[in-house]
Amino acid sequence: MTTTANEITYRLEQKRRVQADFPGPKSVALGDRRRAVVAAGVASTVPVYVADADGGIIHDVDGNAFIDFGSGIAVTSVGASDPAVVGAVKEAVEHFTHTCFMVTPYESYVALAEQLNRLTPGDHEKRTVLFNSGAEAVENAVKVARLATGRDAVVAFDHAYHGRTNLTMALTAKAMPYKTNFGPFAPEVYRMPMSYPYREENSSITGAEAAKRAITMIEKQIGGDQVAAIIIEPIQGEGGFIVPAEGFLPALADWAKENGVVFIADEVQSGFCRTGEWFAVNHEGVVPDIITMAKGIAGGMPLSAITGRADLLDAVHPGGLGGTYGGNPVACSAALAAIGSMEEYDLIGRARHIEEIAIARLTELQSQLSSGVIGDVRGRGAMLAIELVKPGTTEPNPELTKAVAAACLKEGVIILTCGTYGNVIRLLPPLVITDDLLNDGLDVLAAAIKANA
Ligand SMILES: *Cc1c(COP(=O)(O)O)cnc(C)c1O
Numbered sequence: 001m002t003t004t005a006n007e008i009t010y011r012l013e014q015k016r017r018v019q020a021d022f023p024g025p026k027s028v029a030l031g032d033r034r035r036a037v038v039a040a041g042v043a044s045t046v047p048v049y050v051a052d053a054d055g056g057i058i059h060d061v062d063g064n065a066f067i068d069f070g071s072g073i074a075v076t077s078v079g080a081s082d083p084a085v086v087g088a089v090k091e092a093v094e095h096f097t098h099t100c101f102m103v104t105p106y107e108s109y110v111a112l113a114e115q116l117n118r119l120t121p122g123d124h125e126k127r128t129v130l131f132n133s134g135a136e137a138v139e140n141a142v143k144v145a146r147l148a149t150g151r152d153a154v155v156a157f158d159h160a161y162h163g164r165t166n167l168t169m170a171l172t173a174k175a176m177p178y179k180t181n182f183g184p185f186a187p188e189v190y191r192m193p194m195s196y197p198y199r200e201e202n203s204s205i206t207g208a209e210a211a212k213r214a215i216t217m218i219e220k221q222i223g224g225d226q227v228a229a230i231i232i233e234p235i236q237g238e239g240g241f242i243v244p245a246e247g248f249l250p251a252l253a254d255w256a257k258e259n260g261v262v263f264i265a266d267e268v269q270s271g272f273c274r275t276g277e278w279f280a281v282n283h284e285g286v287v288p289d290i291i292t293m294a295k296g297i298a299g300g301m302p303l304s305a306i307t308g309r310a311d312l313l314d315a316v317h318p319g320g321l322g323g324t325y326g327g328n329p330v331a332c333s334a335a336l337a338a339i340g341s342m343e344e345y346d347l348i349g350r351a352r353h354i355e356e357i358a359i360a361r362l363t364e365l366q367s368q369l370s371s372g373v374i375g376d377v378r379g380r381g382a383m384l385a386i387e388l389v390k391p392g393t394t395e396p397n398p399e400l401t402k403a404v405a406a407a408c409l410k411e412g413v414i415i416l417t418c419g420t421y422g423n424v425i426r427l428l429p430p431l432v433i434t435d436d437l438l439n440d441g442l443d444v445l446a447a448a449i450k451a452n453a
Pocket of ligand 1: 136270295
């Protein structure tokens with residue numbers, strides 16, 4: 001069941017076209033203005049300024065056209081200007097920009113909650129709350145879990161990324177750049193070993209055994225009856241697109257159920273068709289108690305959500321959850337339209353099709369390179385990665401990773417890196433990217449690795 005993006009119409013020509021000497025004069029001038037006024041702590045991967053974006057292409061202000069392998073960090077799965085999303089935003093914004101759902105509610109919030117309750121795993125009774133950012137969704141999932149269980153401890157994992165607010169920094173594993181000098185951090189957060197197949201000391205360890213390793217530590221170091229929640233990304237994002245060994249997630253979810261622990265799947269990055277399912281937990285039939293969503297949910301508009309068991313979410317007293325902007329009506333309309341486009345374009349099928357093309361090409365490249373610098377090829381759907389290592393070892397190679405990303409950018413392909421060791425190249429194209437553009441970008445990536453390895 002491979003679909004093509006043929007039925008999708010594009011406003012911009014889906015073709016890469018960059019001048020040798022970009023950034024051009026307009027981007028350079030904007031960069032100068034920016035440095036005078038924007039805090040240095042906000043860094044940008046690409047030194048050009050955007051004029052337009054559509055499908056798999058980003059145009060800059062100097063007329064360069066880049067292939068987008070980042071989707072603004074897994075956000076624009078339906079494209080950055082999907083006609084349905086644009087139309088829904090225009091329609092909504094002409095009526096009201098905001099009233100605050102906590103003051104005067106509106107239908108689009110309710111309609112989106114209906115959709116999220118329908119699309120998230122499990123056929124149990126569910127409730128939804130809407131927020132603005134992924135970090136805010138994670139914060140609120142933990143709030144609900146603590147209130148509902150009357151317990152304090154929260155378990156997170158090695159290589160985890162859950163955001164940049166105080167609690168979510170505590171949940172996030174990597175010090176630099178996310179945590180260093182930003183403490184003190186929220187208490188009662190405990191970190192456990194992840195299942196990371198490529199880097200396990202015992203390479204034959206199963207997912208169930210890796211889960212047992214974490215569970216034993218939880219029981220010994222915290223006590224199962226003290227734990228409010230386990231929070232985990234079913235495929236870790238910023239930590240390196242780590243796909244845990246099969247059986248790891250189900251074993252953790254089972255243990256959580258037996259011990260009255262709320263199992264929170266952080267699907268902020270992996271959700272909404274990205275991995276070739278609506279949610280990454282679907283690959284192993286795991287049904288989380290609460291699921292956090294953001295990034296791909298609303299076609300680029302800022303929106304996040306938690307959906308979970310009605311008994312947990314309804315345990316919170318009226319007024320205990322919310323926020324001024326949470327579930328903004330324009331963002332809700334965008335999300336409803338984006339979900340409509342995901343179904344209409346069969347973006348689950350598209351994500352699987354992207355996986356088929358890219359995994360075949362990346363594994364072929366891995367075997368072609370006698371230097372052995374591609375240590376691992378992994379991922380699901382259109383959430384794919386290669387881990388680069390020093391020739392013939394498993395030692396991380398962040399220098400090569402940086403060089404490859406820079407070489408790709410020079411040719412007009414926007415590539416994001418990630419990973420605890422900074423040595424992972426991740427592919428997150430919009431799910432509406434054409435096969436031609438995907439293959440062109442992969443050609444550039446392959447050439448960049450060959451030239452630099
Ligand atoms: C990006 C991300 C977050 C944080 O989302 P923001 O919208 O940036 O606050 C949380 N969890 C995961 C898994 C993410 O990828």
